[in-house]
Amino acid sequence: MLDPKLLRSDLELVARQLGRRGYTLDTAGLAALEEQRKEIQTRAQNLQAERNARAKAVGQAKAKGEDIAPLLAQSEALGAQLTQAEAELNALQSRIEHAHLQIPNIPDDSVPDGQSDADNVEVRRWGTPRQFDFPVRDHVALGEGFNPANAALDFERAAKLSGARFSVMRGQLARMHRALIQFMLDTHTGEHGYQEVYVPYLVGPQALRGTGQLPKFEEDLFKLRGERELYLIPTAEVPVTNLVTDEIVDAAQLPIRWACHTPCFRSEAGSHGRDIRGLIRQHQFEKVEMVQLVKPEDSMAALEELTGHAEKILQKLGLPYRVVALCAGDMGFSSCKTYDIEVWVPSQETYREISSCSNFRDFQARRMQARYKDAQMKKPELLHTLNGSGLAVGRTLVAILENYQNADGTVTVPEALRPWMGGLTCIG
RNA sequence: GGAGAGGUGGCAGAGUGGUCGAUUGCAUCGGUCUUGAAAACCGACGGCUCCGCGAGGGGCCCGUGAGUUCGAAUCUCACCCUCUCCGCCA
Incomplete structure (x- = not known):
């Protein structure tokens, strides 16, 4: 949610900034609602003040033992007017709130212009895609080939249970999937200063x-x-x-860095026909997520840092990637700046998203009423929130299978991962 | 699932219809004292919001939502959550 004060005071500026996203702000509608609000709120509050004054007078009269009947008679008409005015105000305020909740975050000035992913700007590359001297298999072929009768990567059995876009894994592949989670969490907690958290999935x-x-x-x-x-x-x-919803965090605790592994569930409505094959786009997948809560002045630096933490995982695994700054038109609703990290997928000869790292500034914090305060501050202030995948586990598995495949259909285990794989050097 | 108790400011904990947004303690901040610190003492100290250039003046908030009343933290109803005991269970 944007600052309601800003929406009141400088609507045209907000409209211009949101225009970069391709979003059209209904300035006339918002201004009209605001004008009504002012009028009705003033009226309602005046009536409330009057009610309070009269109630107080009754109390004082009663304490002195005076007759209160005349005072009560005076107040008769007030009740209905007040009820009416309060109802109008409530209705209007919920309309305004509803309208505000629909408005996306303002892109940071450093975000490139553009309308779609075609306009995103590559920031840097790491690693060199490997040259294969044999025909490249995709991860589906590799996973299904490990044991054709009882495939290590089994979409047919998954479909039998749950339909399309689900997967079953077995044996060493399932172990590698689990090992990746442990490896990522251990890296973030051990080297990047994150605290591990466990949370509800509902x-x-x-x-x-x-x-x-x-x-x-x-x-x-x-x-x-x-x-x-x-x-x-x-x-x-x-x-x-949302752990900090409705909380006032002691400034001394900031920055808070949390790392968390969870399954993720997405309906993928609207992406019919895209990435039908394989693990790339599933209704259920595992992810290790990094979340940071920081002071406002630190959030842009924290975005760079957090993106680096995600990159570190790919570097340790030796997977080539590039970092892309999303353009204004391609960013998520709540974000003011986003870097996508894309990993090299040999079978597609392209880079595919494996992490998305965003700074939300106070946009989420305002919705959550998540604030911080130190002794010097008069009032609590909204903190800034950030997050990034570190990393999407299924897609990391895809990248390892394909980038580390051998001519015989086996897959070498990246060295960094071996301690979590009981020392295994090769699977398949 | 059954029975009971309870949800009040950063924390603890008073308050059961009327000048209560709320006594008090702790914590925090400022000051006095001190070489410094502690202690002691003095003072400050909730959040949101509206009108106003400002000084200032209003409104809302005692788990949430409805209701009773001239007036509700206090009474009624519903819901949510927490705790205790019993049952069941990984």
Whole structure:
């Protein structure tokens, strides 16, 4: 959510900045709502003040033992007027709030112009894609080939259980999948200063509103049927960031860095036909997420740092990648600046997204009412939130299988991962 | 699932219809004292928001939402959450 004060005071500036996203702000509509609000709120509050004054007078009269009947008679008409005015005000305020919740974050000045992923700007590359002297197999062929009768990567069995976009893994492949999670978590906690957290995988709508998935993107989520309104998390960002909802954090505790492994569940509505084959786009996948809560002045530096933490995983695994600055039109709803990290996928001869690192500034914090304070500050202030994948586990597995494949269909285990694989050097 | 207790400011904990947004303690901040610190003493100290250039003046908030009342932290109802005991269970 943007600062309501800003939306009141400089609507045209906001509209211009949001225009870079390709978003059209309804300035006339918002201004009209605001004008009504002012009028009705003043009226309602005047009536409330009058009610309070009269109630107080009754109390004082009664204490002195005076007759209160005349005072009560005076107040008769007030009640209905007040009820009416309060109802109008409530209705209007919820309309305004609803409108504000639909507005995306303002892109940072450093974000490149552009409308789609074609306009994203490559920031740097690391590593050199390997030259193969044999026909390259994709990860599906490799995984299914490990043991054709009982494939290590088995989409058919998964489909039998759950339909398309699910997977079953077995044996050494399943172990590597698990090893990656441990490796990533251990790296972030051991070398990058993150604290590991464990969180619920089912959350209520208020948490999803806090990070910005609701109210606008409900169709991307899996929602449980039942009495309780619960959703499967689409990313650990939701439960982890929302840990500070309604809290005032002691400034001495900042920056807070949390790393968390969770499964992620996405309906992938609207991506029919894309990435049908393989592990790239699944309804359920594992991810290790990094979340940072920082002081406002530190958030841009923290974004660079956090992106570096994600890159470090790829460097240790020896996987070539590039970092891309998303253009204004390609960024997520809540973000003011995003770097995508894309890993080299040999079978597709292209870089594919494996991490997305974003600074949200105070956009999520305002929705969550997440603030911080130190002794010198008069009032608590909104903190800044950031997050990034570190990394998407399924896609990392894809990258390892394909980049480390051998001519005989086996896959070499990256050296950095071997301690988590019981020393295995090769699988398949 | 059954029975009971409870949700108040950063924390602890008073307050059961009326000048209560709330006594008090701890913590925090400023000051006095001190070579420095501690102790002691003095003072300050919730959040959100509206109108106003400002001085200042209002409104809302005692888990959440409805209700009763001239007036609700206090009464009624529903819901959420926490704790204790019993049952069940990984």
